[in-house]
Amino acid sequence: MKFFHLSDLHIGKQLHGYSLKEDQEHILKEVVAYAKVLKPDAVIIAGDVYDKSVPSAEAVQLFNRFLTEVFALPDPVAILVISGNHDSAERLRYAEEILETQQIYLAGKLPETPQERIKKVTLKDAYGEVDFYLLPFLKPSYLKTGKEEGQPSSYTQAVEQLLLRENIDFQRRNVIVSHQFYMGSSAPKTCDSEILSIGGLDSVEASLLLPFDYAALGHLHRGQKIKAEHIRYCGTLLKYSVSESGDEKTLKVVTLEEKGKAASVEEFPLHPRRDVKTKRGTLEEILAEAKEEEREDYVSITLTDEVQPFKPREQLERKFSHILEIKADNSRTRSRVLMEAEPVLLRSPLENFRLFYREIQGRELTGSEEEILQEICREMEE
Numbered sequence: 125m126k127f128f129h130l131s132d133l134h135i136g137k138q139l140h141g142y143s144l145k146e147d148q149e150h151i152l153k154e155v156v157a158y159a160k161v162l163k164p165d166a167v168i169i170a171g172d173v174y175d176k177s178v179p180s181a182e183a184v185q186l187f188n189r190f191l192t193e194v195f196a197l198p199d200p201v202a203i204l205v206i207s208g209n210h211d212s213a214e215r216l217r218y219a220e221e222i223l224e225t226q227q228i229y230l231a232g233k234l235p236e237t238p239q240e241r242i243k244k245v246t247l248k249d250a251y252g253e254v255d256f257y258l259l260p261f262l263k264p265s266y267l268k269t270g271k272e273e274g275q276p277s278s279y280t281q282a283v284e285q286l287l288l289r290e291n292i293d294f295q296r297r298n299v300i301v302s303h304q305f306y307m308g309s310s311a312p313k314t315c316d317s318e319i320l321s322i323g324g325l326d327s328v329e330a331s332l333l334l335p336f337d338y339a340a341l342g343h344l345h346r347g348q349k350i351k352a353e354h355i356r357y358c359g360t361l362l363k364y365s366v367s368e369s370g371d372e373k374t375l376k377v378v379t380l381e382e383k384g385k386a387a388s389v390e391e392f393p394l395h396p397r398r399d400v401k402t403k404r405g406t407l408e409e410i411l412a413e414a415k416e417e418e419r420e421d422y423v424s425i426t427l428t429d430e431v432q433p434f435k436p437r438e439q440l441e442r443k444f445s446h447i448l449e450i451k452a453d454n455s456r457t458r459s460r461v462l463m464e465a466e467p468v469l470l471r472s473p474l475e476n477f478r479l480f481y482r483e484i485q486g487r488e489l490t491g492s493e494e495e496i497l498q499e500i501c502r503e504m505e506e
């Protein structure tokens with residue numbers, strides 16, 4: 125059994141205001157080209173197909189084209205998709221039952237009541253059957269147990285409850301597809317293009333997935349293993365933030381042989397239309413070193429000039445057509461950062477508003493205005 129492990133396509137995403145449509149189109153075409161050659165049995169998308177729960181018509185068209193091209197390949201390929209936290213589960217599972225007859229499995233709906241089950245898809249190869257469990261993104265509150273004592277209090281408990289209900293036969297080959305923040309003993313590598321809750325409150329204990337033959341995960345945008353070789357995030361196909369500029373994005377192809385034999389994961393290089401890069405130096409240095417082939421790349425530029433150069437953006441735009449940001453790092457900005465790092469006085473919301481009001485309006489609050497605000501602050505605290 126060979127399958128492509130994809131996740132976090134975030135179709136429709138923008139990068140610092142630039143539409144990534146052409147980049148996403150280009151990279152999905154490369155995935156299709158790889159499928160033509162490598163002939164996988166399945167393509168798995170582990171959540172965050174779209175960047176928004178209400179994707180643009182353009183984004184829907186792009187995904188539609190990708191599905192159509194995979195579907196049109198000479199050798200049949202099953203397509204398995206779960207919804208991520210960015211997707212609308214209901215919209216993603218449009219025409220779910222009809223599409224299933226064509227080997228396109230869309231899991232958007234979570235088994236909410238104890239009677240419902242996780243969507244299971246069984247595919248066959250020379251070694252027999254493989255069960256794929258498609259678990260869409262979930263929060264503990266999504267599960268309706270009907271009584272308070274059974275209600276999961278953490279993300280780990282919620283996933284555990286759902287898996288226990290399945291009575292999975294671990295003598296068989298099983299793959300779980302899930303979109304959560306799984307954590308092993310050490311903290312996973314995160315980056316700026318993900319939205320995670322502060323302090324990892326949404327984390328799920330990865331050891332729950334150990335009994336599976338492979339865990340195809342989505343949510344984290346950096347490809348990585350969690351806790352074991354066979355529990356993996358594939359990472360995004362494209363760099364979705366400046367913090368990923370040094371990463372190498374690859375296509376992950378998983379092969380499962382007979383039960384008991386470890387899954388193998390091969391990585392294939394991807395060739396994005398535009399790279400995401402960081403540049404650092406004086407304006408003169410950056411202009412002199414700019415290469416023609418990086419003209420279209422997305423660049424984050426840090427200028428180290430001690431004296432503010434003349435119209436830096438205009439000059440840089442002659443060399444780079446997709447500038448994400450221009451930052452300054454010199455002794456002045458560093459001393460400013462140091463000053464800002466001095467302890468900040470903690471003021472009450474009311475005091476802060478008074479100061480803000482004075483600055484904007486040029487006068488103090490009147491007595492009645494002050495009363496209204498006191499009332500609002502009280503309500504806020506309650």
Ligand SMILES: [Mn+2]
Nearest residue numbers: 132172318343
């Ligand atoms: Mn994502």
